[in-house]
Amino acid sequence: MRNTARKLFLEMAVIVLVAAAAGAIWNREMLYVVWTGASGETVKPVPASADQGGIPLPAGLMQVKEMYDRKEAVFVDARDEFAFAGGHIRGALSLPLGQFEAKSAEFAGKVPFTAEVVVYCNGYGCHDSMTVGKKLISKGFRQVYVFEGGYPEWKDGKLPVEGRNP
C-alpha cells in the first residue's frame, strides 16, 4: 500500500516536472525577457529596438479600475499630446510614443521604478501602449501593465476622465 502510494506520487512528480520543463523551454524567450526586463536592479540602457524590452502584462477594465481605485498605480497615456489634452483618464501622465526618448527621463524622475504602471492608448487597435510598456520595462520599471481597452473602453464605462473635451 505504502509502495503503491509512493509509486503514484513519483509518477505524478515526473509528469509535472516533464511538463513544466517543456513549458519553460517552449516559453524560454518570454520568461527570459520577463525576468531580465523586470529585474530592475540597475537602470538598463534603452535597447536599439523597442521589441527587446520585457513584456507588459495585459490587464482588463475591471482589474484596471481596481488599480485606479486603490490609487496605487500610475496611469500613462501613450497617445499624442493633442489627444491627451482632449480627454484622458483622470490623473494620467502623458508619455506619447513619439516623444518617449525626450520625456522618459522626466517620467522616471516622477515615478519610482517599483510603482505599478498602467499604459493605455486608443483601444484594441492601438499598439503604442504595448510599445511604450516595453520601453518602460527596458528602462527599469518592474510592474508594467497594458490596458488594451484603452481610453475608449474606460470612457464607455463612465469612469473618471478629464480634459478639454473628454
Added chain:
Amino acid sequence: MKKGIGKYFPVVVRIGLGLVFVYAGILKIMDPVAFAGSVAAYKILPYNLNYLVAAILPWVETTCGALLIVGCRVKAASCIIIAMNLVFMAALASTIVRGLNVDCGCFRQGGDKTPAWVAILRDVAFLAAAIFLARLPEKRPRFFNSSNPE
C-alpha cells in the same frame, strides 16, 4: 464483467476529460501572454510569477489530458487534475469573496467573461470525473499488454 453502456462509461469519462484538458491547455499555450494577464487578474501571485504559471500550467494540463486520452498513467494524471481543480476552485472562490469581477481564463483568453460561480460548477464536474478515474484500478494500455487481453 460489466455489460452495455456501463462497460464503456469509464472510457468515455477518461477520453472526455482528457479532451477537455488538452483543449484548455492548447488554447493557453497559443497565447501565454494573454493567459498571464488572466492569472494576474486574480491578484494572487507576484508580477513575474504570473508569467511562470502561464508558461508551465498549460503544459501540465495538456500532458495530463493527453495521458488520459491514450490511457497511460491514468491514476497519476487524474490525481494531478484533482489537485489542479482544487487550486482553480480555491482561486475562483477567492475572487467571489474579494468581490473581483474577473474572467476565469479557463479556456479561450479574452472575449465574454465566464462568471466565477459557473466556472466553479464546471470544475466540480471535472473534479468528480477525475476522482472517478483515480479510483479505477490501474490498467496498462492494451497496446502495452496485447498478449493478455481483458
